[in-house]
Amino acid sequence: MNRRNALKGLGLSIGYTIATPTIISMLQSCKTEADLWTPIFFTMDEGIILKNLIDLILPKTQNTPGALDVNVPEFLDLYISKTYDELKQKKYKEGLTAIIKALPITEKGVSDLETENYDALLAKYLKISKEQQLVYRDYNDEKDPENEDAIIFQALDNIRNSSIWAFRTSEQIGENVLAYDPIPGSQKGCIPLNEATGGKAWSL
Structure with a gap:
């Protein structure tokens, strides 16, 4: 099973609410060319690291655009800067700082990191047992501020x-990849998903 198939069903169970019109508008406004993006909340180095992680989590395939194609990193940067309070922003930064420390960054900086470096980090923390995931999710940094592994897991889990959530909310994915019907008709209960939508999750 590839990474995209493993993530396919997560959108309905990750704890994010349905996007409001304001959030959707914010997402559609993120059309900056990748090479011209200047982060608002993140530093440039954090932005580079975030983009590389997100690209591995939701990569482009032959039939489906990837997260970078729909500007997910740019949206998260804008969303966090506009909607997170100071405490949540601080916690997010702490998670990114832990991620940066865990990467083998040389004196040449983050631009010298290879795809394998990011992939190894994701594998180490996101391919652990369900039991260990539960331990990390229950971690409280106020009680145990030195548990770097738990901090990194929570940060990567949050990024994923x-x-x-942002990927599924984007117009391109919502209308062209997921099952999309802006004017739904009659309800048909108790029928297989393949019959209802060709196996696709609903966009709305």
Whole structure:
């Protein structure tokens, strides 16, 4: 099973609410060319790291655009800067700082990191057992501020979940990849998903 298939069903269970018109508008406004993006909340180095992680989590395939194609990193940068309070922003930054420390960054900086470096980090923390995931999710940094592994897991888990949410909310994915019907007709209960939507999750 590839990574995209493993993530396919997560959008309905990651704890994010349905996007409001304001959030959708914010997402559609993120059309900056990748090479011209200047982050608002993140530093440039954090932005580079975030983009590389998100690209591995939701990569482009032959039939489906990837998260970078629909500007997910740019949206998260704008969303966090506009909607997170100071405490949540601080916690997000702490998670990114832990991620940066865990990467093998040389004196040349983050631009010298290879795809394998990011992939190894994701594998180490997101391919652990369900039991260990539960331990990390229950971690409280106020009680145990030195547990770097738990902090990194929570940060990567948050990046993954928020990326999937933003990806599914984007216009391109919502209308062209997921099952989309802006004017639904009659309800047909108790029929297989393949019969209802060709196996696709609903966009709305």
